[in-house]
Amino acid sequence: MGIPYEVIAALSIKEGDEVDFFKYSDMYFLFAKKSDIVKAITSLKVGDGTQARNYAKPPAEGAEITLDSAELSLLKKLDTVKYKDRTESNILGMLSDAEKRTLQSLISKKAVSLFKKDDVARYSITKSVYDKFLFGKRETGTAVKKVNADDKPAVKAPEKKWVSKLKEQNMYADLLEAKGYIVLSNEAEAAGLSSALEESIRMGLVVGTRAFNKKFYVALKGFVTQNAPMLLRIIEKKGVDIATIAKTASMEEDAARTILYLLAESGDVTEVRRDIFKAA
Incomplete structure (x- = not known):
C-alpha cells in the first residue's frame, strides 16, 4: 500500500528524502522525515530559554510540597x-x-x-514536582513468575517488532537516567528516546546535539552543568585531546565528549581538531 499523497505533501517529502516509521505510544505510530527527527533532537540546546518550557511556575522558594x-x-x-x-x-x-x-x-x-x-x-x-516525584522513577523491573519443577517451558511467540522497539526506547531512557548521558547512532534511536522522554525534554531537563560524526549526544541538563566547569578548566589554556580530558576528569570519554559537544553548541568550546578541544 502506498503512502497517501496528502501525507507526502504535508511532510514536504521529496525524492531522495529518508523517512522512518516507529511506534510513538500504545495508540499512535509516527511517520516522519529523518531530517525532521534530527531537528527535533538538535533543537535542545544548553541554556536555550526559547524551547518549549510552558510548565507551571514552581512554588515559592523553600515551600515543600507533599502529596498523598x-x-x-x-x-x-x-x-x-x-x-x-x-x-x-x-x-x-x-x-x-x-x-x-x-x-x-x-x-x-x-x-x-x-x-x-x-x-x-x-x-x-510543575517542574520541581516532576523532578521530585516522577523524573527517574520509572518502574523498570518485571515480576518474575515462580515456576514449578513439573511445569514445561512455554514456547515463546516471536516478539512483535514494535514491542521490541518500545523496550529499546525505554532501555535508552533508563541508561540516560542512570549515567547522565547517552550516545545514539542514528535518527531512529534519537526519535525513540525523544518519545520516551517527551516530558523531560519539554521541561528542558534533557539536552542534545548532533556531532560531525553523525552521532547524537544527549545528556541530562544537571549532568552538563555539574561537570562543565571542571572540563572548561582542563582545556582553558590549550587544546587537549579527549583521552587526557577524560582521564583528568575521571570520566568516560563519551561522557566528556557529550558535554564538550554541547558546550561547543553554545560557543563555549571549540573542537580544534578531531577529539581535541579548547575553551573558546
Whole structure:
C-alpha cells in the first residue's frame, strides 16, 4: 500500500528524502522525515530559554510540597498522557469525580497548572514536582513468575517488532537516567528516546546535539552543568585531546565528549581538531 499523497505533501517529502516509521505510544505510530527527527533532537540546546518550557511556575522558594497516595497516583496518570493530548476536555473526560477532586487539590498545591496557549488549555506538571516525584522513577523491573519443577517451558511467540522497539526506547531512557548521558547512532534511536522522554525534554531537563560524526549526544541538563566547569578548566589554556580530558576528569570519554559537544553548541568550546578541544 502506498503512502497517501496528502501525507507526502504535508511532510514536504521529496525524492531522495529518508523517512522512518516507529511506534510513538500504545495508540499512535509516527511517520516522519529523518531530517525532521534530527531537528527535533538538535533543537535542545544548553541554556536555550526559547524551547518549549510552558510548565507551571514552581512554588515559592523553600515551600515543600507533599502529596498523598491519591495525588501521586493521579500525577503518574497525567504523566502517561502525552502533553499535546493533555487538554482540559480530554483529561476531565477520563477522570472519575474523585479524581477530579484530587486534580483540584494538585492545582491548589501548585503541583499542576492549566496552561493556555493558542486557545487550547492543557494540564502541565510543575517542574520541581516532576523532578521530585516522577523524573527517574520509572518502574523498570518485571515480576518474575515462580515456576514449578513439573511445569514445561512455554514456547515463546516471536516478539512483535514494535514491542521490541518500545523496550529499546525505554532501555535508552533508563541508561540516560542512570549515567547522565547517552550516545545514539542514528535518527531512529534519537526519535525513540525523544518519545520516551517527551516530558523531560519539554521541561528542558534533557539536552542534545548532533556531532560531525553523525552521532547524537544527549545528556541530562544537571549532568552538563555539574561537570562543565571542571572540563572548561582542563582545556582553558590549550587544546587537549579527549583521552587526557577524560582521564583528568575521571570520566568516560563519551561522557566528556557529550558535554564538550554541547558546550561547543553554545560557543563555549571549540573542537580544534578531531577529539581535541579548547575553551573558546
